[in-house]
Amino acid sequence: MTGWRHSSLSRSRLSRYRLSRSPSARAVRVLCAAVAGAALLLPALTGCGVGPLGGPSGAKEPVTVMTWAPIGTDATNRPGMPALAKAYARWVNASGGIDGHELRVLTCNERNDAASAAQCARRAVKAKAVAVVGSYSQHGREFMAPLEAANIPYLGGYGITEEEFSSYVSYPVNGGQATLLAGNGRQLARDCPHTALVRPDTTTGDDLPDLIDSGLAAARRGPAADIRAQENATSYPERAEEARTRAGDGGCVTVVLGDRTETFFDSYRRLPDDGRTLRVSSVLGSVGQALVDRTGGRNGLFEGAYLTGWYPVASDPAWRPMRDVIGEYAFGDDDIDPADQGAQTTWIAYTALKSVIESMNTGRITSGGLADALDRGARVDTGGLTPPLRWRYEDMLGTPGFPRIVNGDVTFQVVRQGRLVTQRAGFVDVSGTLGGTTAR
Structure with a gap:
């Protein structure tokens, strides 16, 4: 269960x-x-006790939300997302709540399983959650249907499913896998005559080749070699050899396998040296500072690697409020890595929730009222972690396959001296690149 x-x-x-x-x-x-x-x-x-809102001492009703993510599975896991949600609730409630509303956070283990994803959504409906906030699931069809039926906003999902960018109850804070892969193609195109993409052999993974190819094509590079890999394999020697061969001398191997990216690169580094020079690459969320540290830092495989992310590097001062909350209210929870894009997305999603509720200035928050505030253009300032966010019809890019993207920006990062640093200052807008892609 x-x-x-x-x-x-x-x-x-x-x-x-x-x-x-x-x-x-x-x-x-x-x-x-x-x-x-x-x-x-x-x-x-x-x-x-007759207060300004007509209730006891003017008290406003609590706000209940849910955050879900897979935990303890054989594939991708994001335990830091629900853990950060609970720390956020402790922090905001210690300061009087959100505009006077106590924030109640429910968490759910999505288990990387379609049935469990649907179960989490049904529990959110039963608990009368006004939103699902900062969550991760690859099973968009299963979890979105119950939310749509109950008109519950899905605010700030991780951005991995097509439904997150097509459902009328979804309000994304980033451009999802679409912008990461298109951005990765743009980032690699300058230095890589040939690119091999290693991606999951799943329905979600089937969209990735077209996306990275859109970025490569923007710089007049040919399509990437498509290397399919099992999402839960324990080693990848054959796929590693195939990727290296198809990338060729001077080419690039980019890997997007979530938690199994480390397993792939472990197989890759064990390949016998054949004298060729290749650059490795990935996207933030599949590779991060912790993995760079575990694999040798400046002397490891990832030195010089190109990485594409949604947000500024983890050392950016804009992340200080999140780090302060983790330090004071997470109680040493090792599940929360402030450099993880899952935890970062949850922080931004709750920042958006707080901003929108404050703009409503009402004693009772409902899912329909929250959705209406979002649709009418409540503006969210994330302190430089993203561009200002709004979800009016005119704010959406209308990209084929991803019509509800409102943030088409990515960041380019590189590993230098064992540290993830900015390769190119500021955000890179890849929304134009996405115009020629469609979800399958």
Whole structure:
């Protein structure tokens, strides 16, 4: 059964709840109701708890959301995403909530499984979540249908499925795999006469060759060699040899296998030296600073590697607020890597949630009200982590296959002296490159 957890009530709130159920408390509420109208004229009666919103002391209703991701599976895992969501809730609630609303975060293990993804979505509906925020799943068809039926926004998904960029309840914060692969093609085109792409032999993976080819074509390079690999294999010697051969001397091997990217490059580095010089590459999320460190840093395979990401490098000062929250409210949770694009996406998604709720300025947040605020153009400033985000119809790129992309920017990074650093300052807009691609 898919795992999920709900943050429990604090002792003080539980005590207040028990008090509210006592006979004397009920009598007080009856009295307060009787004098509520007069309280507007008699300030002395405000001790009954009649506040500006008409509820006890003007309290606003809690906001319940869900974050899901695969944890403990044989393929890609993103435990840092739900872990960061819970840390974010602790932080924002310690400061009075979001515009006075307590934030309640439910988490769900999506397990890289279609049935579990659908189960997580149904649990979000049952719990009356107003949004699913900062989540990861490859099973867009399965999880999006229940959310659409309940009109629950999917805010800031990781960006790996077609449905995240086509469903009317999806509000992406990045350009997904589409922009990463198109950007990777643009990044490699200058230095790579030939490129070999190693990607998962899955439905999602089938879209990747066209995307990287769109970036290569923008610089008049030929298409990448398409190397299919099993997503959960324990070694890749044959695929590694094929990739090296098809890239050729002076070419590039780029690998997008999620958690199995490290396994592939372990097989790649074991190949006998054949005298050729090749550059390796990937996208952030498949390769990060932790992997560079584990594989030898400046003396390892990834020295000089080109990497394409959605956001600024992890050392950028714009990430300091996230790092501060992790340091103070994650309680040493090792699942959260501040350099991981999954955790970074969750942070940006919750930043967007907070901004939109604050713009609504209402005592009760519903999924429909949140969707309406998003559709009407609530503007989100992420502090330089992305361009300003809005999800009006006119803000969407309308790219074939990915019509709901509102952020077509990527960043180019490179490994120098064992550290991921910026290769090209600022964002690179690849939205024009995507115009010639279609999802399969």
